[in-house]
Amino acid sequence: MSTARILIKHGDVRYRLLKVEAASDGSLICLLDKDPQPLKGGIRVETGKLIAEADLEKPVPYGRFSIHTTGEIHRYSGGQRKDTIHIEPLHQLTKAHAVGYFSIPTPERLDTYDASKHTADVVETLEIPTEVSERLTFLLEIGPKALKVATYGIGLSYELYTLVSRSAAARLPEELAASFVEAAALTVFDSRQIQKDEAELRFYQKIYGQGSFVFRENGGAYVALTSVPMARAPTMRVEFDGSELSIETIPFDAQNKPTHKVRFWIRDKGGRNKQHDLREHIRSVVFDARL
Structure with a gap:
């Protein structure tokens, strides 16, 4: 498994934004690179309504997406699966597909980066002007390897595809002004388009041959x-x-x-x-x- 980190440089400080782990079968896990914390005053959005989350004393992880070789994508929040969407299988992506987005209240709310502790095979950095201290939203997209970054952001290239994290606009209710927010994109298909074993074989055969x-x-x-x-x-x-x-x-x-x-x-x-x-x-x- 290989690990990539995307950082934000704001002033003289580098903060951890995203951590991306690539598994041996071609799948990805993309998560907000922030240490787990107890859930206090959490709010979730469900069918357009704001619903208060139950407070938890035990530290819980922040949002993450698992992007599977089949094109099945799961969103997790607080360590629990919340949404599932389906896109093209990763070995035959024909266009950019939105995975979801992460939205953070301000850069300073992220955790700082220490190279000696937060190891990675690849580290990329986005520089945010010092005068910007407001909500930042990043759209996650995955597409063919030649996929370009449409707005300010970073693309991570793998054998058959590129994962892009780029800036996007988000209109959130005032009640979420101090919250970290993530949401899944709309699904392209109603179900998986290929079985797991066939997806993994086709992924590797496209790289190495039949x-x-x-x-x-x-x-x-x-x-x-x-x-x-x-x-x-x-x-x-x-x-x-x-x-x-x-x-x-x-x-x-x-x-x-x-x-x-x-x-x-x-x-x-x-x-x-x-x-x-x-x-x-x-x-x-x-x-x-x-x-």
């Missing part, structure tokens, strides 16, 4: 993808160029056994080898998913 292949995760484990979804969760045999190497399958959760991949460790004479990329020693991979 067929099955093996990729390595940051923690040293491996994932082998089939060329098509199989009849049931597959087993796998791997032949290496050296007899000292073998695999140890990592089981998926019993409720979530995918039909298109196997996750595993490669073991050498010292056990699980998490340090070295040993894919060059793989001679063949054979899947079996017979009923």
Whole structure:
């Protein structure tokens, strides 16, 4: 998983605005990069009405969006799922799709950035003039890799798409003047246009070509993808160029056994080898998913 952060520079201070995490299947999690806090005096907007939230003493996270490879997008607030919308699958985006927006009362209400604590693979910064100390609203969009930033903002480019965070206008009721607000965009489709396993396979095949292949995760484990979804969760045999190497399958959760991949460790004479990329020693991979 890779992490990107978008900062706001206001005067001499850099604040954390958004954190974006890219998962191995091509999906994204985009969240307001602010430390969880107890919920006090919260208000939500529901069918055009303002509804008071129950106060919570336990710190709760701020808003976030999960953008899945299938094109399904969930909005979370206070740690709970609130909305779901559907756009084109991420491997075949043809245009910009609005995901939703984050709106903050003033730049100073964000948390400050410390490079030693808030690590990231990519850090981008938006500079806001010092004289601006008012509500800022940022629209999230996702589209093809060539997607341009239409207004002041930043685009994060990935293998097949670009995620844009750009300034936008927002008309909010006076009751929300001091609140952090997020909202999902309107849905394009009524349901998912593709199943999860097929979406992930098509995503990677568009990057690497047709067929099955093996990729390595940051923690040293491996994932082998089939060329098509199989009849049931597959087993796998791997032949290496050296007899000292073998695999140890990592089981998926019993409720979530995918039909298109196997996750595993490669073991050498010292056990699980998490340090070295040993894919060059793989001679063949054979899947079996017979009923």
